[in-house]
Amino acid sequence: MNDLAKSFRVGLIGTGRISDIYLKTLSKSDSVNVVACGSLNMDESRVKAIQYDIPIAKPPEDILADPEIDAILNLTIPAAHAEVSLAALEAGKHVYSEKPLVGSLADGRKVLDRAVELGLSVGNAPDTFLGGRWQTVRKLLDAGTIGRPTGAAAFVGTHGTERHHPNPDFYYQTGGGPMLDLGPYYLSAMVFFLGPIARVAGLSNRAFDKRMIENGPRHGQMMPVEVDTHVQGMLEFESGVIGSITMSFDVWDSEMPRFEIYGEDGVICIPDPDPVHGANIFQGEVWYRTRDTSRWSHQPRPRGREAWQVAMNTHGLNEDCRGIGLIEMADAIRNGRTPRCSGELAYHVLEVMYGILDSPKSGRFVDIESRPPVPEILPETYP
Numbered sequence: 476m477n478d479l480a481k482s483f484r485v486g487l488i489g490t491g492r493i494s495d496i497y498l499k500t501l502s503k504s505d506s507v508n509v510v511a512c513g514s515l516n517m518d519e520s521r522v523k524a525i526q527y528d529i530p531i532a533k534p535p536e537d538i539l540a541d542p543e544i545d546a547i548l549n550l551t552i553p554a555a556h557a558e559v560s561l562a563a564l565e566a567g568k569h570v571y572s573e574k575p576l577v578g579s580l581a582d583g584r585k586v587l588d589r590a591v592e593l594g595l596s597v598g599n600a601p602d603t604f605l606g607g608r609w610q611t612v613r614k615l616l617d618a619g620t621i622g623r624p625t626g627a628a629a630f631v632g633t634h635g636t637e638r639h640h641p642n643p644d645f646y647y648q649t650g651g652g653p654m655l656d657l658g659p660y661y662l663s664a665m666v667f668f669l670g671p672i673a674r675v676a677g678l679s680n681r682a683f684d685k686r687m688i689e690n691g692p693r694h695g696q697m698m699p700v701e702v703d704t705h706v707q708g709m710l711e712f713e714s715g716v717i718g719s720i721t722m723s724f725d726v727w728d729s730e731m732p733r734f735e736i737y738g739e740d741g742v743i744c745i746p747d748p749d750p751v752h753g754a755n756i757f758q759g760e761v762w763y764r765t766r767d768t769s770r771w772s773h774q775p776r777p778r779g780r781e782a783w784q785v786a787m788n789t790h791g792l793n794e795d796c797r798g799i800g801l802i803e804m805a806d807a808i809r810n811g812r813t814p815r816c817s818g819e820l821a822y823h824v825l826e827v828m829y830g831i832l833d834s835p836k837s838g839r840f841v842d843i844e845s846r847p848p849v850p851e852i853l854p855e856t857y858p
């Protein structure tokens with residue numbers, strides 16, 4: 476064992492659907508050890524504890540009170556993110572949460588400010604931009620492959636979550652919707668590629684006021700839709716690059732590319748053959764074409780970054796490895812640096828998303844005030 480000995484002890488709060496992939500990733504880590512788990516449904520948590528060899532399942536308040544726990548992994552539903560993250564900080568623990576950071580900018584500020592006051596770290600999903608395809612894009616951009624970037628476009632058209640999630644209500648309640656759910660993947664990646672966003676505008680509507688749950692034990696139950704489910708935004712980056720983003724739960728299918736970046740000398744495309752998962756995945760091809768080439772070139776993910784992951788003893792980058800952001804945060808804390816998947820980045824993304832969602836009320840662009848640290852590209856080798 477090296478410096479990454481299993482010394483970062485994590486309590487998991489929220490043992491629902493997404494917790495499986497986190498627990499798979501973290502079970503392979505030498506640096507992070509999940510020592511307890513709990514949720515509102517302790518039967519579910521006990522099953523997860525057995526399944527993933529977690530020493531104990533106990534109620535969230537007992538996890539928070541445990542002095543042996545260094546950090547809370549907050550995988551609760553969005554409406555509970557603020558409460559759980561603030562409670563974690565008050566208990567003297569670092570916190571890493573699923574996206575979005577919290578449900579409002581005011582709560583986001585509270586979480587970040589309290590963490591600074593208490594000298595604790597806040598990390599946040601998504602960590603997909605640590606994946607090979609996204610790191611490859613950044614490498615191409617840094618190498619000047621497409622020259623100076625001028626534009627970007629992101630598009631995800633799905634038909635929502637009620638066909639695959641057994642409890643999809645939160646996606647359609649206040650604090651949910653496609654922008655707050657899917658936007659973080661694309662906007663975090665855009666900031667990683669192109670720097671902070673300075674102002675935004677948007678439009679949105681919804682196809683349905685009610686939707687039916689179409690899988691699991693609640694099949695056939697109707698859910699109210701409280702939020703707009705088709706959202707389009709315009710973005711202006713601080714650098715002058717302009718972008719567009721469309722996130723929708725109202726699109727039955729689409730041939731639009733997921734993500735493109737336009738430059739003076741070329742274009743990078745992140746296509747996605749998987750219409751269900753969108754580009755919120757780590758792996759996949761990156762295409763690029765320049766003024767000197769007549770066809771798309773395919774860029775494989777660099778092996779160096781894969782080695783970085785392997786050194787952390789997690790999945791290779793060719794798999795979903797949600798949770799790698801928490802492992803990276805543990806490393807950042809040990810080395811006194813800002814985590815790549817930082818709370819500040821998540822707050823910036825939240826401000827952008829609410830700017831897009833709020834701008835139709837005024838009919839004006841919304842200025843974005845926050846300027847997060849732009850995550851650095853991962854080192855070729857680790858440590």
Ligand SMILES: NC(=O)c1ccc[n+]([C@@H]2O[C@H](COP(=O)([O-])OP(=O)(O)OC[C@H]3O[C@@H](n4cnc5c(N)ncnc54)[C@H](O)[C@@H]3O)[C@@H](O)[C@H]2O)c1
Nearest residue numbers: 489490491492493514515516535550551552553555573574
């Ligand atoms: N399901 C997915 O495919 C997916 C993918 C990526 C990200 N996410 C994100 O992960 C988070 C969780 O999603 P999920 O699909 O696992 O939800 P889920 O409904 O399956 O599970 C939520 C868990 O949180 C617990 N919980 C809720 N409120 C709580 C509270 N106040 N205190 C303690 N525990 C509480 C529940 O008991 C449950 O264990 C969300 O933020 C979601 O956006 C989900």
